[in-house]
Amino acid sequence: MNINEQTDEEILEIANPLWDELIQYSNKGQYGKFIRKFSYQLLLGLNEVELGKQFAHSELSRNLVEERDFLGLIRRGEHVTVLYRVRSTKKEGEWLGRMVLGYEKGEVRIFAASIF
Template sequence: MNILDKTDEEIIAIAGPWWANLIKYSNNKNYLMFIEHFAKVLRPSANEMELGKQFARSDLAQNLSPEFDILGTIRRGEHITVLFKQRHKKMEGEWLGRMVLGYEDDEIRIFSVSIF
C-alpha cells in the first residue's frame, strides 16, 4: 500500500484525531497511549524513560492547548508529513507541529512526531 494514494482529506481525517490524542496524552503524561499509533521503528527512540523525562521537564509538553490548526501536508517518498499550528495553555505564541505518516504492516502509523 502507498500512503501517497490517499487524498489530503483522508490523511487529515486520520492525522487530526491522532494529533488531538497526542496533545491529550502528552498533557496527561500517559506514555502508553501517547505511543499507541507509533511505528515499530519509532518506538525505540520514544522509549518510556526518554518520554518520561520530556513529560516531566518540559512545560511545553505538559500544557499544550487542545486547539490547533492543520496547515497542510507534504508528500515525499513513502510518507506524508502533516503540519500543525499548535498553541499553548500558558505561553504566548504558536508552535509548529509535525507528524509523519506511512504504512507499516498494511496499517497507517506515525513514523515521526515533533513540535518546535
C-alpha cells in the same frame, strides 16, 4: 499501500484524530497511550528516559491547547508529513507541530512527531 495515494481530505481524516490523541495524552502525561500508534521503527529509536523527562518536566508538552490549525501536507516517498500550528495554555506564542504518517503492516502509524 502508500499513504500518498490518498487525497488530502482522506489523510486529514486519519491524521487529525491521531494528532488530537497525541495532544491529549501528552497533556495528561500518559506515556503508554501517547506512543501506542507509533511505528515499530520509531519505538526502537526512542530514548525512553529522555521522553519520560519531557513528560515530567516540559511545561510546553504538558500544556498544549487541543485546538490546532492545519498548515499543510508534505508528501515524500511512502510517508506524509502533516503540519499544524499549536499553542500552549501556559506559554505565549505559537509552535509548529509535525507528524509523519505512513503504513506499517497495513495500518497507518506515526513515524515521527514533534513540536518546535
